[in-house]
Amino acid sequence: MSIKVEEKLFQNRYKVDSGRPHISIIDEDKCRNQCEAQACTVCCPAACWTMEGNGQVTVISDGCLECGTCRIICDEHQNVAWEYPRGGYGILFKFG
Amino acid sequence: MAEKFDVIVVGAGPSGNAAALRLAESGLSVLQIERGESPGSKNVQGAILYSDALEKLIPDFRDDAPLERHIIEQRMWVLDDDSFVGTHYRSDSFNKEPYNRYTMIRSQFDKWFSERVQKAGALLICETTVSHLLLDGQRVIGVMTDRQGGEIYADAVILADGVNSLLAKKAGFHPELKPKNVALAVKEIHFMPQEVIEQRFGVKGDEGVVIEMVGKITKGMMGTGFLYTNRESVTIGVGCMLSDFKNQKVTPYELLEQMKQHPSIQPMLAGGEMKEYTAHLIPEGGFNAMPDLYGDGWMIVGDAGMFVNAVHREGSNLAMTTGMHAADTLIELKAEGKEFSKANLKRYKARLDESFVMKDMKKYKNMPEVFHTNPQFFNDYPDLISQAARTMLTVDGVDKKTKEREIRKSFRQRRSLFGLMGDAFKLWRALE
Numbered sequence A: 001m002s003i004k005v006e007e008k009l010f011q012n013r014y015k016v017d018s019g020r021p022h023i024s025i026i027d028e029d030k031c032r033n034q035c036e037a038q039a040c041t042v043c044c045p046a047a048c049w050t051m052e053g054n055g056q057v058t059v060i061s062d063g064c065l066e067c068g069t070c071r072i073i074c075d076e077h078q079n080v081a082w083e084y085p086r087g088g089y090g091i092l093f094k095f096g
Numbered sequence B: 001m002a003e004k005f006d007v008i009v010v011g012a013g014p015s016g017n018a019a020a021l022r023l024a025e026s027g028l029s030v031l032q033i034e035r036g037e038s039p040g041s042k043n044v045q046g047a048i049l050y051s052d053a054l055e056k057l058i059p060d061f062r063d064d065a066p067l068e069r070h071i072i073e074q075r076m077w078v079l080d081d082d083s084f085v086g087t088h089y090r091s092d093s094f095n096k097e098p099y100n101r102y103t104m105i106r107s108q109f110d111k112w113f114s115e116r117v118q119k120a121g122a123l124l125i126c127e128t129t130v131s132h133l134l135l136d137g138q139r140v141i142g143v144m145t146d147r148q149g150g151e152i153y154a155d156a157v158i159l160a161d162g163v164n165s166l167l168a169k170k171a172g173f174h175p176e177l178k179p180k181n182v183a184l185a186v187k188e189i190h191f192m193p194q195e196v197i198e199q200r201f202g203v204k205g206d207e208g209v210v211i212e213m214v215g216k217i218t219k220g221m222m223g224t225g226f227l228y229t230n231r232e233s234v235t236i237g238v239g240c241m242l243s244d245f246k247n248q249k250v251t252p253y254e255l256l257e258q259m260k261q262h263p264s265i266q267p268m269l270a271g272g273e274m275k276e277y278t279a280h281l282i283p284e285g286g287f288n289a290m291p292d293l294y295g296d297g298w299m300i301v302g303d304a305g306m307f308v309n310a311v312h313r314e315g316s317n318l319a320m321t322t323g324m325h326a327a328d329t330l331i332e333l334k335a336e337g338k339e340f341s342k343a344n345l346k347r348y349k350a351r352l353d354e355s356f357v358m359k360d361m362k363k364y365k366n367m368p369e370v371f372h373t374n375p376q377f378f379n380d381y382p383d384l385i386s387q388a389a390r391t392m393l394t395v396d397g398v399d400k401k402t403k404e405r406e407i408r409k410s411f412r413q414r415r416s417l418f419g420l421m422g423d424a425f426k427l428w429r430a431l432e
Ligand SMILES: Cc1cc2nc3c(=O)[nH]c(=O)nc-3n(C[C@H](O)[C@H](O)[C@H](O)COP(=O)(O)OP(=O)(O)OC[C@H]3O[C@@H](n4cnc5c(N)ncnc54)[C@H](O)[C@@H]3O)c2cc1C
Pocket: A084, B010, B011, B012, B013, B014, B015, B016, B033, B034, B035, B036, B039, B040, B042, B043, B044, B045, B046, B047, B048, B049, B050, B128, B129, B130, B131, B160, B161, B162, B163, B167, B185, B186, B187, B237, B239, B280, B281, B282, B301, B302, B303, B304, B307, B308, B313, B314, B315, B316, B317, B319
């Protein structure tokens, strides 16, 4: 089943902190060469993580729901630098 | 000289609000810091509100709290790919006031709760993220925020910052969460007219229905699904342990989408308008995964302390109750003129041990392990139970005794007789 998560995220309200991503990869080489499962690319509920054609993994946190999954799931490599966005920025749940 | 308070509470979810309310009511100076635009704007819940915990804090909460429906019927469904077997419990006694459980919408509820906290005299600042704790040796003396001149001091800091519990982790009070101790839940809210909900679920006025689900919807992962009725909307969601998510290839939104397509679920959502998609972690590691709860100048309450009863789907009530006990501990020590040292804050733990909170956490302490090591509860059994029901209910000229034999055989083929007995025993021991 192919689902466009973008259509789901489109319903949400965000205040994006442009140019200040709150999640980043610590060592890109680890993602490419040492991590087999690349679970972050499957488990992120907002599809912020993608595996590029060349094996590189990238994260774009604009649609992030701030759950923490990507940080916890990368337990073997501990390769995710994860902070909450600055106060007031990020996801703004209307209902929660 | 930077400002100093008696207590800083980080977070304005149910645990932080409970603590701040109690402290402010007793005249302590309280600063509450919330990173969201307003309280609730970062928070996600099913959401069932258990009256008891809130009543202890705000006896008249029913007068103006934003409540959706009181629950008169609970359904438990075991689903396979195209059917469900279930129990429904509906009782008119649930229609007698004061009601025991309600559905609610978290962003509205948290805002309302926070207004009560502010009225009691606590100072709330929103849109402010605490980046780390200020330490003097092992002692917490305040917080650093992302505002200019962001240091603020207090005699104690209550960590009500939710499941990720970044602040205690950064301070070295506990290690990172393990994937096997947290569940990821994804959820949507679908709006539809009140009359449609009443017809579809057989309720009137403010009556509501909740459905808890296990089975093929989680694709063998340890997890559950749920569907709750609000006044003019239905929330539907599914959650599974991160350790299980990690080992398979289905995305959380695919899982939710497939669940929504289930022939027993789809008609309940038909015609609704989806207005929000959310995700949140739930700390389900139980008693054995709980971190240290207090130290010099700090205490942990709510989700940050792993206070969730996954079997009974309780969290917000434990959050409120732990927040209340943390506050009451500080109020008591302050009245006695004692400092908020680790030795004195031991009283917080003693209070929890005495309350239903720790008693329940201990009672279910083996549950997570039993489910982790016995995936048959989430894959084989739903199939078998549904097949059994289908076999018995299909009228096809086969006598019932033969059907019973077939059912017994199918159970034994999937699980040996010892396996079946062992499973029953394990469940019984874990629930006992
Ligand atoms: C899908 C789902 C369904 C659930 N269903 C139920 C249910 O039906 N019934 C039930 O009782 N429980 C349920 N729960 C559990 C319940 O939601 C939690 O147990 C409860 O919200 C915990 O409250 P809390 O105050 O500890 O944490 P939270 O509600 O997470 O609040 C933490 C607060 O701290 C703030 N914060 C965090 N870090 C910082 C920082 N560094 N600086 C400033 N602010 C910060 C956050 O923005 C947030 O407002 C459910 C949970 C989920 C995810």
